[in-house]
Amino acid sequence: MITILSQLKPFRFVLVKPQGKEAFEPGLPGYGFGDPKLLQHLKESGNYGVLAGHEYALIDTDDPELEAEVRAKLPATFEVASPGHNGTHFYYRCPTVEASKTIPVLDKTREKDKWNIGHVRIGNGYLIGPGSTHPNGKLYLVKQARPFAEITEQQIRAVLAPWLAEKLARAEIEYGKQLGFELSFPIEEILNLSQFKRSGNTLQGPHPVHGSTTGTNFHVDTRKNVWYCFRCCAGGGPLQLLAVLERVIDCDQSDQLRGEDFKRTRDIALAKGLIEKPSKKKGKEPGPEKKREERRNPWKPVTSPIPCEDPAALFNALVEWLKRYWDFKDQRYYQLCAAWIFHTWLIERWRSTGPLYALGTINSGKTILLECLAETANRGIRGGSMTVAVMFRLNDAFTPALLIDEAQLYNREEWAETQALINEGYRKGGEVWRCETGPEGEIIPRSYKAYGAKYFASSSPPWSALNSRALTLHMSKNTRKIEETLTPTFEAEGQQFRNLLQGYRDKYLAAPMPDEYPELETIKDYRTREIGKPLIAVAPEGEPRQAIISYLKTLEEEHQTEEETSYEADLIRALDACTPLDGKVTARDVRDKLADVLGEVEETVRTGDLGGEVLVRKVNEAALPKPRTIMGLLTTFGFRKTRCGGKSLAGVLWDQGLLDSLKQRYGVVK
Numbered sequence: 001m002i003t004i005l006s007q008l009k010p011f012r013f014v015l016v017k018p019q020g021k022e023a024f025e026p027g028l029p030g031y032g033f034g035d036p037k038l039l040q041h042l043k044e045s046g047n048y049g050v051l052a053g054h055e056y057a058l059i060d061t062d063d064p065e066l067e068a069e070v071r072a073k074l075p076a077t078f079e080v081a082s083p084g085h086n087g088t089h090f091y092y093r094c095p096t097v098e099a100s101k102t103i104p105v106l107d108k109t110r111e112k113d114k115w116n117i118g119h120v121r122i123g124n125g126y127l128i129g130p131g132s133t134h135p136n137g138k139l140y141l142v143k144q145a146r147p148f149a150e151i152t153e154q155q156i157r158a159v160l161a162p163w164l165a166e167k168l169a170r171a172e173i174e175y176g177k178q179l180g181f182e183l184s185f186p187i188e189e190i191l192n193l194s195q196f197k198r199s200g201n202t203l204q205g206p207h208p209v210h211g212s213t214t215g216t217n218f219h220v221d222t223r224k225n226v227w228y229c230f231r232c233c234a235g236g237g238p239l240q241l242l243a244v245l246e247r248v249i250d251c252d253q254s255d256q257l258r259g260e261d262f263k264r265t266r267d268i269a270l271a272k273g274l275i276e277k278p279s280k281k282k283g284k285e286p287g288p289e290k291k292r293e294e295r296r297n298p299w300k301p302v303t304s305p306i307p308c309e310d311p312a313a314l315f316n317a318l319v320e321w322l323k324r325y326w327d328f329k330d331q332r333y334y335q336l337c338a339a340w341i342f343h344t345w346l347i348e349r350w351r352s353t354g355p356l357y358a359l360g361t362i363n364s365g366k367t368i369l370l371e372c373l374a375e376t377a378n379r380g381i382r383g384g385s386m387t388v389a390v391m392f393r394l395n396d397a398f399t400p401a402l403l404i405d406e407a408q409l410y411n412r413e414e415w416a417e418t419q420a421l422i423n424e425g426y427r428k429g430g431e432v433w434r435c436e437t438g439p440e441g442e443i444i445p446r447s448y449k450a451y452g453a454k455y456f457a458s459s460s461p462p463w464s465a466l467n468s469r470a471l472t473l474h475m476s477k478n479t480r481k482i483e484e485t486l487t488p489t490f491e492a493e494g495q496q497f498r499n500l501l502q503g504y505r506d507k508y509l510a511a512p513m514p515d516e517y518p519e520l521e522t523i524k525d526y527r528t529r530e531i532g533k534p535l536i537a538v539a540p541e542g543e544p545r546q547a548i549i550s551y552l553k554t555l556e557e558e559h560q561t562e563e564e565t566s567y568e569a570d571l572i573r574a575l576d577a578c579t580p581l582d583g584k585v586t587a588r589d590v591r592d593k594l595a596d597v598l599g600e601v602e603e604t605v606r607t608g609d610l611g612g613e614v615l616v617r618k619v620n621e622a623a624l625p626k627p628r629t630i631m632g633l634l635t636t637f638g639f640r641k642t643r644c645g646g647k648s649l650a651g652v653l654w655d656q657g658l659l660d661s662l663k664q665r666y667g668v669v670k
């Protein structure tokens with residue numbers, strides 16, 4: 001039975017069915033802490049909801065980025081971990097609130113049914129309370145038992161609104177770039193803000209098209225050049241606002257402006273002189289050759305190759321350069337990244353290339369590394385600056401170094417296609433298929449070469465297909481002061497490195513190289529050796545190679561631990577615990593042993609009917625896969641299907657040799 005924390009005394013609670021999420025009593029009657037009806041319900045394993053009421057605001061976040069934003073911008077408070085999408089519930093005292101409402105937090109840069117990334121619950125809004133059980137069987141648990149911090153509703157909106165609008169504005173600018181337009185112009189140029197009230201960084205006033213009852217539903221952040229409408233939960237950058245003002249779209253349709261609507265708005269902006277046609281672009285005047293090169297290719301160019309005299313000196317210079325801009329605790333990362341950059345310049349030489357996978361929260365250095373790679377990798381292309389279709393074509397034609405930030409993949413489809421590209425991209429000859437729409441709307445399947453260097457920045461660990469091949473970097477910043485990236489100095493240095501590395505490429509692309517490296521023999525796992533080989537090949541002997549080997553050993557251990565703890569390893573343990581009968585074992589037996597491996601068995605001793613003690617074994621059915629799923633996995637491992645006993649149960653033929661080799665592979669020891 002759940003006991004409600006005494007810290008939650010000030011709240012009222014609603015009754016929720018066991019393992020459910022919906023309050024079931026009509027009218028949502030709220031019960032006080034200690035109310036007998038509430039206690040009785042909890043006794044019957046019911047869940048409960050915490051009503052926000054008029055004194056509190058409860059924010060639930062289903063998205064790591066949103067969670068990070070709340071944590072960074074709002075005061076530290078009481079937190080509950082929600083096991084659904086690994087979300088977090090933040091509890092705030094928010095006494096200014098009068099209305100009863102739930103404000104959805106929508107990220108409109110995503111696919112429509114994925115928009116909702118959280119809620120702010122006020123009044124009759126409630127969250128499932130800590131101690132309750134999620135439909136997936138896991139518990140809601142207190143994450144931080146801090147006192148409730150006090151904030152205002154205004155403060156919540158002031159944090160969420162600009163953040164969401166900024167994301168949309170960025171998506172729009174990127175979209176414009178793909179079409180060759182610089183879509184940025186100050187919002188003040190299309191909207192008179194002189195009557196707006198200032199609050200912090202934002203100006204607030206009535207919505208210019210649909211008005212406002214409160215007079216402040218429309219906000220503009222002039223510093224970030226974004227706007228937000230609270231009524232429609234909409235917002236974005238200048239072009240989206242122009243589209244709303246010119247009645248091309250309605251305020252609530254300000255999610256990405258596309259197709260004909262985009263063209264119309266763009267033409268209005270052109271006619272008003274807010275933006276310029278790409279060809280009329282002013283500014284720096286590169287020579288005609290460079291200009292052509294820049295227009296043709298989305299990577300930073302090599303202007304004039306410098307012959308490579310001393311590759312080791314160049315390598316060390318690159319390490320030192322990375323150290324100036326990128327701050328890392330793990331010193332081996334500098335050598336590793338320098339080697340990764342070098343290997344991109346000889347990309348055609350290798351049989352495989354491990355994706356560089358930067359794993360960390362926001363502000364952990366993922367973007368800085370991406371910027372450094374964009375300067376120095378061979379044909380470094382930022383994946384987020386183009387559509388997936390363009391990315392596939394470029395990869396197919398040029399084998400560039402694709403630099404992708406997960407946060408810039410806007411929908412599930414892009415995400416899935418990018419994943420496939422990375423999955424197949426590690427080995428030479430890898431290809432991916434995608435379907436494209438022909439001129440008559442027909443679907444044309446096409447294969448693309450997937451091979452090429454990939455950098456992927458993410459806030460979650462590599463997916464299972466990638467796990468054993470990713471060069472994972474655990475991003476955690478040190479506190480050393482670093483220089484700013486994207487400055488003219490940074491870019492000039494990048495240009496110099498590209499010229500030098502082109503010289504390196506010219507000299508070594510076809511030069512003889514050893515087939516084997518003795519250093520690599522200390523790495524046991526062949527996949528780790530495979531992805532480590534190009535890095536060792538380009539790294540100078542001595543310290544750089546030692547650092548990379550040491551990194552690879554850590555990586556190998558990580559991969560091994562991952563495999564050992566994986567589901568497959570659990571299943572092999574279960575199989576290993578079975579006793580074959582007539583050279584066969586049933587899926588049911590394996591499942592029963594799996595329950596032991598997973599600790600999903602409760603054993604109690606009771607007195608039997610005829611006296612004596614009886615062991616009662618109760619398996620948690622819900623936590624186990626179906627026998628059919630187990631059969632599927634066993635046959636994937638290579639076991640042969642069979643029928644067992646007179647009951648004709650599904651099972652597999654016992655194969656001790658296969659089992660032994662699987663045990664070794666997954667590190668299963670008895």
Ligand SMILES: [Zn+2]
Pocket residue numbers: 207210229230231232233234251252
């Ligand atoms: Zn609106």
